[in-house]
Amino acid sequence: MIMVKKSVYLDNSASTRVLDEVVSAMIPYFTEIYGNPSSLHSFGIKAKKALDDSRKIVANSINANPEEIIFTSGGTESDNIAVFGVAAARKDGRIITTKIEHPAIKNTVQKLKTQGFEVLFIDVDYEGFINIKQLEESINADTILVSIIHANNEIGTIQDIETIGNIIKTKNPNTYFHVDAVQSYMKLPIDVVSAKIDLLSIASHKIHGPKGVGALYIRNGVKLKSLQLGGSHEKNLRAGTENVPGIVGFAKAVELNLVDLEEYTKNLVFLRDRLIDGIEKRIPHVILNGPRGVSRNSNNVNISFKHIEGESILLYLDMQGIAVSTGSACSSTSLKPSHVLEAIGLPVEICHGSIRFTLSRYTTKEEIDYVLEVFPKIIAKLRALSPLNAN
Ligand SMILES: Cc1ncc(COP(=O)(O)O)c(C=O)c1O
Structure with missing residues (x-):
């Protein structure tokens, strides 16, 4: 297909x-x-x-x-x-x-x-x-x-x-x-x-x-x-x-x-958690950065993927039409690990494999499901190529 x-x-x-x-x-x-x-x-x-x-x-x-x-x-x-x-x-x-x-x-x-x-x-x-x-x-x-x-x-x-x-x-x-x-x-x-x-x-x-x-x-x-x-x-x-x-x-x-703030926020939370759960179920060796539930901003998903670089993930996702960022958009041009990820105690090599997805009122369930469909394949491919992969 x-x-x-x-x-x-x-x-x-x-x-x-x-x-x-x-x-x-x-x-x-x-x-x-x-x-x-x-x-x-x-x-x-x-x-x-x-x-x-x-x-x-x-x-x-x-x-x-x-x-x-x-x-x-x-x-x-x-x-x-x-x-x-x-x-x-x-x-x-x-x-x-x-x-x-x-x-x-x-x-x-x-x-x-x-x-x-x-x-x-x-x-x-x-x-x-x-x-x-x-x-x-x-x-x-x-x-x-x-x-x-x-x-x-x-x-x-x-x-x-x-x-x-x-x-x-x-x-x-x-x-x-x-x-x-x-x-x-x-x-x-x-x-x-x-x-x-x-x-x-x-x-x-x-x-x-x-x-x-x-x-x-x-x-x-x-x-x-x-x-x-x-x-x-x-x-x-x-x-x-x-x-x-x-x-x-x-x-x-x-x-x-x-x-429609309340309704729209509820929908964002539904989509956010669908993305988090979907990634955690489909992809091994991932870490969710930040809390779960009500103390997490309704539009934010930040996940570290062990053994790969965030930049490669970003580029492969971009080739599939999916726009994300590595850590903070504002520091995405620098090679220094995110000071936020460092502050929560994430090891430097894992900081580098982090991706931030942020949703909006335009985000749909179909889009999240599309990401969940293509993403595991991208991660599997990158891990197979990665010199950092221990497996
Ligand atoms: C928490 C926070 N503060 C300040 C800014 C800067 O805002 P602006 O891009 O409007 O200058 C940003 C932008 O991403 C932000 O996320």
Whole structure:
């Protein structure tokens, strides 16, 4: 039987397909309402209204007030404004984060370390859960910021941000709590008030919105210093004309995700577990990275295949029309093993044989079954060729 090659996109934590309704909502802001939202004429006023409406939608989705949201160019910029902004306002002190942060936080705090800030990286266990006791003991009077990734972008581990928020504020009410929610937003409910969050980063292109747009929640009263100089846009914290079409698209994506969030998440979990179970049943010598069940992000599957290289798996899957990533999409061009997989204690040679599949609302059962059909053959072939194979 000749198998028809399909096109299966399973790299949705890297970026997602934009919803058709989002594209339609954006178009008038390129061709009709193209004024600068800071301008005082009617073109500008209409653009400003779109900006205000979008801000309300994003704010409501996390139980914030509209004036607590600034729009940015994405997750990286939101993370940078939060971390560098707090550091610039407070001048010195201790910053606490985890060993499994996205480079947008990891590299930012490492830079601050070179500038004299004390930076602590909290350990995680074999499933990627942070050591809560170590975190609690690390927060002292000098601690200016705790930054925690909500759902890990590589292995899907979800941290209990409500418990963490309470611990931080009990130990030191002056310590700011920043959450990188780029992978959890629109997959998990987020309430910035009940989790005692001061700063929260999100990005549009992970939720079927356009690229180049994100937001940072900044609780009223939080002191940040801007590092980007220019006009007074976005509360003087992010100078530069706002990307109105992008922001409108972002807000539309939020609205559309909220319509069926529960049902869609249930379906994602079904497909995620079908993929995990199917791989574990059909392929020997595999390790699931990250937890099972409710503490795993609904769209994430990360598996290590012993005796082979992730890059070869990726290329063979690509030849069958299946798009995945090796570890983190952002580090996929580097040969260094993923710092997240290292942090959960995976041996280096096994880190290199790891593949991340990330699903979306467009993923179907037929696509998962297609992967389960072609994948065992690819792994068997690669293992037969592999010099690392002990068998
Ligand atoms: C957890 C996390 N934080 C930050 C980012 C950076 O977001 P962006 O690509 O929008 O700059 C990503 C992107 O993958 C991410 O997964």
